[in-house]
Amino acid sequence: MAAWMHRYARINHIDMHYVEQGEGPLVILCHGFPHIWFSWHRQIPALAAAGWRIVAPDMRGMGQTEAPADPRAYDVDHTVGDLIGLLDHLGERQAVFVGLDFGILTIYDLALRHPERVRAVIGLENPFPVHDPAISPLAEAAQHAKDHFIHIDYFRPYGPADTALNAEPRRFLSKVFYAL
Incomplete structure (x- = not known):
């Protein structure tokens, strides 16, 4: 059993x-x-054993973290605010932030807006994306989705994705992960 x-x-x-x-x-x-x-279940115990305090949140709208219905609640101000609030809640001034996929955008925006709160940034999987912090990540995903499938944009509106996911979750997720 893990010690987390x-x-x-x-x-x-x-x-x-x-x-x-x-x-x-x-x-x-x-x-x-x-x-x-x-997603971090293998890294958490290894990093903790190496002498680090590890915190792995369910990001806004995912897992057991609250999911506001308004898409505007997922903009840069809110997602970066979540990490600043988490730091404050933990009683810490700074942290090393590690991001994977969509988490990379959030930690890069955090480092840009609040460099004094960031000890270091580690971006995994994706290269640094062209990202305009003046617009929300959802609006940016919608722009990219005009050219090709973007899973974040597919899930943004209520309706088709929810219906397909609820009807046949295994089949639906297989298609999404295949596309990724």
Whole structure:
């Protein structure tokens, strides 16, 4: 059994779930889409054993963290605010931030807007995307989706994705992961 602890807190006006393990300098692991904190389940104990305090939140709208219905609640101000609020809740001034997929955008925006709160940034999987912090990641995904399939944009509107997912979840997720 893993030694991590599941924790819940009210952060940036939403109920956030996160997993924590270890002691030492703080590392916050930010997953992508469609992931949850569990994406890091192999890294958490290894990093904790190496002397780090590891926190892996369910990012806004995913896993056990609250999912506001308004798409505007997922803009840069809110997602970066979640990480600042998490730092404050944990009683820490800075952390090393690790991002995967969509989590990369959030940690890059955090580093751009609040460099004093970032000890280091580690971006995994994707190269640095062209990203305009003046517009929301959802609006940016919608622009890219005009040219090709973007899973984030596919899930943005209520309706078709929800219907397909609820009707045949295994088949639907197989198609999404194949496309990714």
